[in-house]
Amino acid sequence: MQELDLRYPNCPVRNVLIRFSDKWSLLTLRNIERNGKMRYKEIGNAIPDISQKMLSSTLKHLEEDHLIVREAYAEIPPRVEYSLSEMGKSLMPVIQSLIDWSLAHFEEVTR
Amino acid sequence: MQELDLRYPNCPVRNVLIRFSDKWSLLTLRNIERNGKMRYKEIGNAIPDISQKMLSSTLKHLEEDHLIVREAYAEIPPRVEYSLSEMGKSLMPVIQSLIDWSLAHFEEVTR
C-alpha cells in the first residue's frame, strides 16, 4: 500500500479527514445517530442555526461519502428519512472520543 | 454545567471541534508529534504543499489553543522550536483513532 504518508496531498487519510472538516458534518452525524432515522426537517430543527442550503449540502455530501443512507418515499407530502450507514455507525465511537476529549479540555483550549 | 448540548452554537464541544476542522491543523500536530521538537522550516518541509502563510497561521492558532508550545531563541539566524503541549499530547490518541478509521475505510468513503 502506497501513499499513506500524511505528508502527501493524495494521502487517503487526508482525503478522508477533509470530508468531516467542515462546520456541520460531525454535528449532523451526531444528531442522526442519537435519533435513529430522521427526516430532513427534524434534522434542521435539531440544529437551529443551520441554513436549509447547508443542511441539504451537508446531507448530500455525507450520502456521497456513504456515511448516511437516504430513503425517499413518493408520498404527498414527500417524506425522506436519513439514517447512519454501517460505516457511519463505525465512525461514531471515534467521533465520541473527540467529543469526550473536547468536553474534558474545552476550558483549557478556549482560555 | 450548561450548554453542553451540541445543538447550540455556543456549545463548548462545537467550539473546540471547529478549531481542528481545517485543512492543516491535524496534519501539523501529527508531524510535530512524530518528530518531537520541530523548527518552522522543518514543519514546512514535512508538509510540502502548505504555504508559508498557512503554516504561520496554523501554528499561531495551535499555540493560542494551547496545543503546542513555541520557543523562540534570540540567535542569528533565529531559531524557533515547536513541540506538543501536555494537552496536545493528550489529544493525539484521539487523532490517531481518526487516522486509523480513515485508513480502514478510505476506499469505501471515496468510492
Add this chain to the structure above:
DNA sequence: CTGTATCCGTCTAGATACTG
C-alpha cells in the same frame, strides 16, 4: 415537506514580495 436556485458578503487559502 423537501428540497433547488440565486444573490451576495465573508472567509479561506495560495502566490508573491518583503522584513528583522
Add this chain to the structure above:
DNA sequence: CAGTATCTAGACGGATACAG
C-alpha cells in the same frame, strides 16, 4: 531562518424566493 504584508481567486455560508 522565521516569519509578515499584500493581493487575488475561489470556496463557504446565509437569506430569500421558488419548485415539485
